[in-house]
Amino acid sequence: ETGVTQTPRHLVMGMTNKKSLKCEQHLGHNAMYWYKQSAKKPLELMFVYNFKEQTENNSVPSRFSPECPNSSHLFLHLHTLQPEDSALYLCASSYRVDTQYFGPGTRLTVL
Amino acid sequence: AQTVTQSQPEMSVQEAETVTLSCTYDTSESDYYLFWYKQPPSRQMILVIRQEAYKQQNATENRFSVNFQKAAKSFSLKISDSQLGDAAMYFCAYIQKYGNKLVFGAGTILRVKS
Numbered sequence: 624e625t626g627v628t629q630t631p632r633h634l635v636m637g638m639t640n641k642k643s644l645k646c647e648q649h650l651g652h653n654a655m656y657w658y659k660q661s662a663k664k665p666l667e668l669m670f671v672y673n674f675k676e677q678t679e680n681n682s683v684p685s686r687f688s689p690e691c692p693n694s695s696h697l698f699l700h701l702h703t704l705q706p707e708d709s710a711l712y713l714c715a716s717s718y719r720v721d722t723q724y725f726g727p728g729t730r731l732t733v734l
Numbered sequence: 735a736q737t738v739t740q741s742q743p744e745m746s747v748q749e750a751e752t753v754t755l756s757c758t759y760d761t762s763e764s765d766y767y768l769f770w771y772k773q774p775p776s777r778q779m780i781l782v783i784r785q786e787a788y789k790q791q792n793a794t795e796n797r798f799s800v801n802f803q804k805a806a807k808s809f810s811l812k813i814s815d816s817q818l819g820d821a822a823m824y825f826c827a828y829i830q831k832y833g834n835k836l837v838f839g840a841g842t843i844l845r846v847k848s
Contacts, residue, residue: 654834666838670748679834711777715836721838722769723829725779 626650627726629714631643635732636704639696644699644729646714655697657689660711660728675704699730736761738828740839747816748847753841754801754809757826764788765831768802768809773841774822782824785809787831813844821846 627648636642636727648655657669671679672691688700697714710730715723738759746754759768770782785793785802792800797817800812813820826839 656834656836665840668834668835671834673834681835713779715779720765722781722784724781725771727776727778730777 627714627716627724629693629712629726629729631729633730635734638704638706639734640704641700641702643701644712644714644731646697646699646716646726648695648697648714648716648724650716650718650728652708652716652718652724652726653694654717655691655694656715656717656723657697657699658713658715660713662710666713670699688689701731705729706733709733736763736828736837738826738839740824740826740842742842743840744843744845746793746847747813747820747843749818750815751811752814753816753844755813755824755826755844757811759809759810759826759828759837760809761807761828761830763830767829767831768800769796769827769836770800770809770811771825771827771838772820773825774819774821779825783811783848784846814832816835816846818846818848820844 630645645729659667669683670689690698711728713728714726717723766787769787772780783795797814823841825841829836
């Protein structure tokens with residue numbers, strides 16, 4: 624596979640569930656990002672990782688927990704989410720802080 | 735703080751014709767990058783074109799070109815010979831050089847009529 628992949632593409636979860644979103648990049652990049660895209664709102668940057676180190680946490684609630692085990696993989700662990708967390712979650716990667724390439728997103732619905 | 739403004743929530747164009755999408759931004763930095771991304775109904779955010787602020791020459795990619803006016807802080811996207819596959823939401827975005835925060839505009843929905 625090439626580019627940036629995300630799994631699952633769709634996820635429905637209850638407020639008490641724990642789930643994880645996965646992102647993998649095959650571009651040799653060293654920076655990875657999580658964004659949240661809600662209806663009628665601009666994209667919101669959530670987290671940034673450079674060389675596996677978190678360099679940005681954009682005031683994200685602790686019910687979202689990122690993990691970056693290496694430069695190619697990024698996870699977003701979810702627990703006790705709220706219905707307002709329903710959104711499209713996009714992963715992106717870049718070489719250093721240049722052009723970002725996005726994955727197809729995970730559509731999350733919290734019941 | 736940097737901001738990006740797209741003043742056209744929605745635009746329409748006839749197939750084979752040309753359309754221009756507007757974008758303005760606000761920054762006190764002199765070195766930065768600007769982008770246009772396309773997001774079709776499939777949701778994948780696809781890079782359309784990239785412009786480096788220190789380059790005077792406007793970027794072009796096949797049917798897509800930009801009009802970059804640094805003093806006016808304007809960065810419009812021109813799509814020539816529009817095709818049905820161009821229908822999507824288009825986002826203008828800014829990132830400061832050596833920064834890690836890509837700032838997006840609210841987007842413009844482009845509809846292409848056959």
